[in-house]
Amino acid sequence: MDQRELERFFRSLDRSFFVDENMKKHADLDRPLPIGHGQTISQPSLVLEMTKLLSPEKDSKVLEIGTGSGFQTAILAKMSGEVYTVERIEELMEKAKKRLEALNFTNVNYKTGDGSIGWEEHAPYDRIMVTAAALVLPDELIRQLALGGRMVIPVGPPSLQELKVVSKSDEGDIQVKSAGWVRFVELRGRYGWTK
Ligand code: SAM
Numbered sequence: 001m002d003q004r005e006l007e008r009f010f011r012s013l014d015r016s017f018f019v020d021e022n023m024k025k026h027a028d029l030d031r032p033l034p035i036g037h038g039q040t041i042s043q044p045s046l047v048l049e050m051t052k053l054l055s056p057e058k059d060s061k062v063l064e065i066g067t068g069s070g071f072q073t074a075i076l077a078k079m080s081g082e083v084y085t086v087e088r089i090e091e092l093m094e095k096a097k098k099r100l101e102a103l104n105f106t107n108v109n110y111k112t113g114d115g116s117i118g119w120e121e122h123a124p125y126d127r128i129m130v131t132a133a134a135l136v137l138p139d140e141l142i143r144q145l146a147l148g149g150r151m152v153i154p155v156g157p158p159s160l161q162e163l164k165v166v167s168k169s170d171e172g173d174i175q176v177k178s179a180g181w182v183r184f185v186e187l188r189g190r191y192g193w194t195k
Contacts, residue, residue, distance in 0.1 A: 001055045001079060009078045010048050015041070018069040018099060037089050039185055041069040042131060046182065048075075053165050053179055054152045056080035056127045063122075063144065065115035066131035066187070070096030076129065077105040084122050086115030088188060114189035118144040125149060133161045133184040137176070138191035147172060152179075158186045158193060 016027035018041055023033045032040040051072070056062055060080040067073055067087035073096060077083045085108060087093040093112045100108050111119055117140045118128075124146035130153035137155055145151055145168045154161035163179040186193040 001052075001057060003052065006048070006051060006075070006079055010044070010051075010075060013071070013074060015044060015071060018071040018074075018096075035069045035092065037092060039068055039089065039092060041071050042184070044071075047072050050129065050131075050152050050163070051075050051079065053163075054127050054129050054150060060126040061122070061124075061146075062127045062129065063115075063119055063125040063141075064129045064131070065118075065141075067093055067096045067110070068131065070099045072129065072131055073100060073108060074103060074105065077108050080127065081107065083108045084111070084119050084125070085109070086111045086113060086119055088112065088114060116140070116187055116189035116191035120144065127151070128153070130154065130187065131184065132187035133158060133193070134187045134191050135193050136191060137164065137166065140191070142166065142168070142174060154182050154184045159183070 016024040030045050032043050035041050056079050062076050062080045062083045064085040067085045073085050090112050097110050116138050123144035126146050126149050128151035133154045148170050149168045151166040154163050156162050163182045165177045165179050167175045
C-alpha cells in the first residue's frame with residue numbers, strides 16, 4: 001500500500017460529510033461521534049491506523065464489517081480494488097450508500113445483515129476489516145480470509161478490546177498479533193456480544 005497516497009486521501013476527506021447536521025461542527029475533532037442508533041463514527045486517527053495495519057493493495061478484495069457512516073468504507077474503496085461492506089442497521093446503510101455514491105465510488109458492494117458471519121457469496125477476501133468489538137475471533141471470517149490475507153479486528157468486551165491482526169499464510173497457517181487496545185461499539189450477531 002502507498003502510505004503517502006493513503007495519508008493524502010485521508011486529509012482530503014471531509015468528515016463532516018459523514019455525520020448528521022447536529023454533529024458537523026464537531027467533525028474536526030479526533031474523537032468518535034454519534035451517528036444515530038447508539039452507533040459511532042470512529043476516531044479519525046484510529047481509522048488511519050487500522051487502514052495502515054490492514055494495508056490493502058490496489059487489487060485487493062476487501063470485506064468490511066460495520067459500514068456505519070461509510071467514512072472507513074471510502075478510504076478502503078480508494079485504497080483497494082473492490083469493497084464488500086456489511087451493516088446490520090438498514091438506515092445507517094442507506095445513508096452511507098448515498099454518501100459513497102455521491103463521492104462516485106463504483107467499487108463498493110452493500111449488504112444489510114449480520115456481518116459477523118462474513119459474506120460467503122463473494123469469499124475469499126484478501127483483507128477483512130471489522131469495526132465493531134467481537135466476542136471471539138469469528139471462525140467464519142477466518143475461513144473467508146484468502147491465503148496470504150489479513151484481517152484487523154477488535155476482540156474483547158464492550159469497555160476495552162485488543163486490536164488483533166490476523167494473518168493467513170500461503171499455506172493456510174494462522175498467526176494472530178496484538179496491535180494495542182481500542183474501544184469500539186459492540187459487534188452483534190452470531191459472533192457478537194448480543195444477537
Ligand atoms: N467504520 C464506521 C465508520 O467509519 O463510520 C464505524 C463503525 S461503528 C464503530 C460499528 C458499526 O458496526 C455500527 O454501525 C454497527 O451497527 C455495526 N455492526 C455491529 N454489529 C454488526 C454486525 N453483526 N454486522 C454488521 N454490522 C454490525
